[in-house]
């Protein structure tokens with residue numbers, strides 16, 4: 249992202265500046281690195297130019313001074329030799345009132361000064377003077393000659409070049425400085441751009457998850473006196489269907505449209521962020537009279553108005569919210585409680601808006617309790633297995649038992665498996681729990697050699713290939729024939745990862761155990777799909793049985809499912825049989841086995857012993873047999 253951002257912001261224009269060469273990308277260079285490199289190079293050039301300019305000017309000044317001193321030395325040497333020459337030639341030509349021109353010529357030849365003249369009144373000129381005395385010791389005139397500046401003249405000829413170099417350097421340093429300022433500005437702009445992009449959801453332009461939480465923190469910190477900060481979560485309903493209908497691009501368009509509607513519908517001071525693919529969050533601080541429910545209602549209504557995405561699309565949403573300081577003071581607690589309210593709203597259905605209430609939090613309090621207590625329960629013998637008989641539809645004989653886990657907490661009493669098993673899965677305790685159930689069930693199954701024992705496997709257990717080894721070991725330890733073990737798995741796990749599951753079921757089959765599909769009909773319910781999996785038994789979910797008495801078609805549906813199961817070569821069991829009417833209908837529908845409160849509730853192993861003892865041949869028929877005779 250950085251790369252794109254910088255390219256946009258820096259807008260490189262090759263050839264426009266002296267530093268263009270520095271913009272050339274090195275292998276693996278990012279635009280930001282390139283901009284930084286340009287900045288360092290510009291800085292270096294400015295410094296170098298300043299140094300060279302300084303050195304040039306200094307050299308010029310020193311050179312000038314040296315030239316001046318050298319010229320001075322030349323003059324004083326000339327003066328001294330002239331004085332000597334005048335002294336020597338004075339005797340030769342006498343001390344005349346008038347200086348003999350031969351005298352001047354001879355002096356001239358002896359000291360090598362070409363333009364030597366004798367002048368009585370030399371006047372003010374640039375010429376150098378040397379007095380000549382007459383016989384009386386008075387100044388008779390002056391020998392004059394032009395002062396020579398050989399070094400200075402040489403320096404003067406050099407000066408334009410030095411000045412030119414200095415001007416070029418000043419210009420270069422100036423351009424580099426300007427370039428430096430520009431790169432600095434661009435870098436700062438691009439960094440700002442990148443920072444903003446990192447905070448933004450690309451699709452909607454709204455603050456993303458992290459930024460929304462940051463803004464919520466700010467809102468909580470700035471909340472004054474009576475103000476109330478509402479944190480709401482809004483989740484769209486049925487986005488999976490929308491995805492299927494519109495495709496990814498259409499769904500993106502819809503999400504962007506929803507975001508725009510939300511922004512328009514919410515008060516200007518509200519912070520609205522996108523925190524998940526189909527989830528938005530709103531943080532709003534307002535006076536204590538604020539009606540968060542009404543604001544959210546308006547927002548949901550805005551979302552629900554038809555959208556045009558090549559066709560008319562309707563989408564609904566539900567929302568949950570919590571408020572500070574009423575429900576929570578801290579961000580963590582506020583968002584957690586808003587999440588709970590959202591879950592409660594999801595349960596109510598599309599368009600629901602739920603404000604947090606203490607009652608909603610009980611589930612999570614339970615979860616915390618379970619998380620704390622379950623590891624201890626495993627070692628404290630609080631977990632045991634109950635068994636629910638499975639009877640043959642014809643004759644009512646008990647043919648098997650399903651092992652169902654029970655937890656009786658020392659102070660809390662019984663806690664249902666549907667509550668604590670998901671927590672055990674979350675906590676990574678399912679391995680231990682699953683192994684406990686399997687070993688205990690096989691150990692207790694030894695008491696009932698004529699029955700099979702059904703053991704439930706959680707999706708997590710089935711996904712883990714080590715289950716095969718666990719089953720092998722548990723069978724070997726117990727000595728129970730593998731054919732007497734029925735493993736129950738659920739549909740979801742098959743559909744998530746079909747190829748791996750086919751292999752897993754085959755591996756388990758190879759041990760000699762049988763596999764039942766539990767709760768069939770409660771989830772994906774695709775009988776055709778089941779053909780792929782080598783299953784042995786279909787356990788039809790209780791919900792179908794409940795529907796039996798409620799609708800005229802109930803019987804037909806269950807009949808069709810039983811027929812299809814049979815066609816796939818599966819034995820069919822129906823769960824949750826509670827009434828005599830259901831039993832009769834199910835027997836007519838052709839199911840093979842039944843399980844339910846009508847026959848027996850799950851009970852400890854000892855109770856199953858008693859039930860089986862009653863059912864022994866020669867004894868009075870058990871209630872189950874009496875029912876199904």
Ligand code: C2E
Nearest residue numbers: 652653664665666685704705706824825826843844845850
């Ligand atoms: P499931 O495997 O479908 O077990 C049948 C559930 O239906 C049991 O609930 C049973 O008590 C209940 N039930 C049986 N007959 C009737 C009836 O006539 N009417 C009604 N209303 N209910 C009936 P339970 O024991 O609460 O277990 C719930 C679920 O927890 C089980 O559903 C199973 O999925 C899971 N579970 C139980 N024990 C274990 C276990 O050891 N391991 C795993 N992984 N899951 C287990």
Ligand code: MG
Nearest residue numbers: 650704736766
């Ligand atoms: Mg089961």
Ligand code: MG
Nearest residue numbers: 766767787823
């Ligand atoms: Mg079931």
